[in-house]
Amino acid sequence: MNNTVKLPSSVGKREQQKEARRNAIIDAALEEFIAQGFTATKLDDVAERAGIGKGTIYLYFDSKESLFGEVVRKNLLPQGDMAHEYQACLEKHEGTAAEILADHFRHIYKAMQNEKVKPLLMMILGETSRFPKLTRFYFDEMINPSQQLIRGIIRKGIDNGEFRASAADVFTQLLFAPAMNGVLWNCQFGELAPIDIDIYAEDHIDFMLRALKA
Known part of the structure; x- marks a missing residue:
């Protein structure tokens, strides 16, 4: 029935x-x-x-x-709860820590190249400091989940011998900053000295993995 x-x-x-x-x-x-x-x-x-x-x-x-x-949330977090999405990514990915980290940063670069996302990022960085609630929202919904995932990947890499033990002390901001810088550079100076983001992304990932390697 x-x-x-x-x-x-x-x-x-x-x-x-x-x-x-x-x-x-x-x-x-x-x-x-x-x-x-x-x-x-x-x-x-x-x-x-x-x-x-x-x-x-x-x-x-x-x-x-x-x-x-x-x-x-709709334009920068189209998949919903980013914290759960990232955690699921870490748990389900069967590759090495280096592969997971590389895939994560490729996802970040791809997301930030969206034509609607770039001006939103510029506005967030330029204006949210005057609005604490917006700053908190951006940190809780985007920055912190990504940082937690990166820390988890690094721990995985240390545990399986891919990454050096001292990689646990690497600031996640140091790994993430080049991605933000590349996108913002093109927003601000793209007409004068554009960066090929695809090439830039792969160079960033290669540089990062070499720095973490055991």
Whole structure:
């Protein structure tokens, strides 16, 4: 006997409409944040771009900060919970620690080359210092999970003899910084002295693995 309760089609349709409206607000906010920056963006402009009244935004988001958080989550964290995603990656990957670390950084480089991601990163770095909640969100959702994964990979490499024991003392920021620098360089100086990010990424990975090698 099938005890599944089916919702009326009208209920399902309303939920779809709500989700579509929510996504439209997030997409409109992304365009405004990229064009104006976080500080200068007004919810009135987001509402106008989304084709809704300003009050509708507050049915989904209680502040500009919470809306920005969802913009970041949708565009920088498209796979959802990054901490769990990274942990699953470490547990399921059957390769060597060097292969896992290389794959992780290739994923980072690929994600940061998205045309919507680059201006978001510039805005986050340029403006979040004035907004502690946004800084905390960015750290908790992106930076810290990645750092934890890198530390786990390094421990794996030390345990199996791939990486030198002193690699445990390497700052994860030191490994991550070249990736951020390469992308930001192209954002700031790409028209004057562009970097081929694919070549840059492989050189960075090679340099990093040589430094960690036992």
